[in-house]
Amino acid sequence: MPTPHYGQPRYRTIADELTGRIESGVIPLGTLMPPESALTAEFHASRGTVRQAIAVLREAGIVATAHGRGTYVVTHGTEAIEGSTERQVLADKHLSTLLDVPIGAVLIEIEHVVRGPAGAKSVVRSIRPVQEPAANPGNAPDSAH
Template sequence: MPTPHYGQPRYRVIADELKARIESGFIPPGALLPAESALTAQFQAARGTVRQAIAALREAGLVTTEHGRGTYATPRRHERGPDEGSETETQQRHVAADAELAALFAVEVGTALMEQQRLTRTNGAVGTVVRTYRLLQTER
């Protein structure tokens, strides 16, 4: 990030930017955050600084890190939106890849995937439904 933010540690600036992306939905719940190497290049920061930022997000409950798989935005259940009548609900389930998903992930039809559905209601009416998919890590 080329603009300095005086008075704030560098990792905090990065954590705040990532937090804003998560809270705005730019990085949706369950989505994989960019790799450390991509974040170091994007923010022009050292790897340790990026790791500190991710640790701060983990402490705040905004992300979870799975060893060998990456860091994901944490799903929120029944959160209140900016509109008092707005509610978001997140559900996860295992699904088998259909032909379209198999082609996208370059796997065989029937491969196990994690589907995450985020449903937003405003005053009881469904406003949006967002589904994200990711490969499950198989035990070997």
């Protein structure tokens, strides 16, 4: 946990710590931010405080949040994610083993193009399982019948 900065709101201290991690490469460009639950535990802060800290990073253009994808780092110094694409892929044997899903399971592949002052620098790809919809609760009708 970072040293408190007296006179500064707690969410701002957390935002500054996370910004430092991004700038130092501990949280790399194009990767997902740690989940709120992990940040609340690490910083001994409420979920609301952590959300305020993430909002500061979002407003500064350091991170972006996409529904169903999470919050990920979009800028790092002079580098920035220029664009993102998302597509569905099927798990082959290798991905099946890595992600502990059956072969043929539907996965989401997200690709970020990272640009620096001199042009394209790298492509960052991440692959994750598709979020399964919640099971039908109780007596809710099942459209498969």
